Amino acid sequence: MNDPIKFHVIAYQEAEVWLAQGVEYDILARAESFDLLPKAFSEAVAKTIAISAEFDLAPLTGIKPAPAKFKAMLDASNIVQAVDSVRFGKTAPRLDITFAKVA
Structure with a gap:
């Protein structure tokens, strides 16, 4: 089984929206609340990986x-x-x- 891809994600709020910014990979997701960010970020990563697969590239x-x-x-x-x-x-x-959440 392959090792997992590790992400550190910084979560912060701008105006009325929460943003999740990957550090190791420049991937951004947004959600209406902090609690919704993990799912939004996971989906953004999944879509990015799917695009790589469409071009026969590694994730x-x-x-x-x-x-x-x-x-x-x-x-x-x-x-x-x-x-x-x-x-x-x-x-x-x-x-x-x-x-990680910005204070």
């Missing part, structure tokens, strides 16, 4: 890390939620997602 090929400011935000935040390994379909890689 997340070509997705660069997020800008450095998000790593700095992660370092200054507290881990609030570790999402269990997620798998979308039999051939998709498992995802280990850890959320």
Whole structure:
């Protein structure tokens, strides 16, 4: 079994919307509440992996890390939620997602 793809995600609020920004991979998701972010982010990653598969590429090929400011935000935040390994379909890689919330 392949090792899971690990994500650290910074969660923050802008106006009335919550955003989840991946650090290792520049993937962004949005939701109406913090509680809805894990599902929204997992779905965004699944869609990105599906696009890679359509082009016969390895998962997340070509997705660069997020800008450095998000790593700095992660370092200054507290881990609030570790999402269990997620798998979308039999051939998709498992995802280990850890959320940190900006104070």
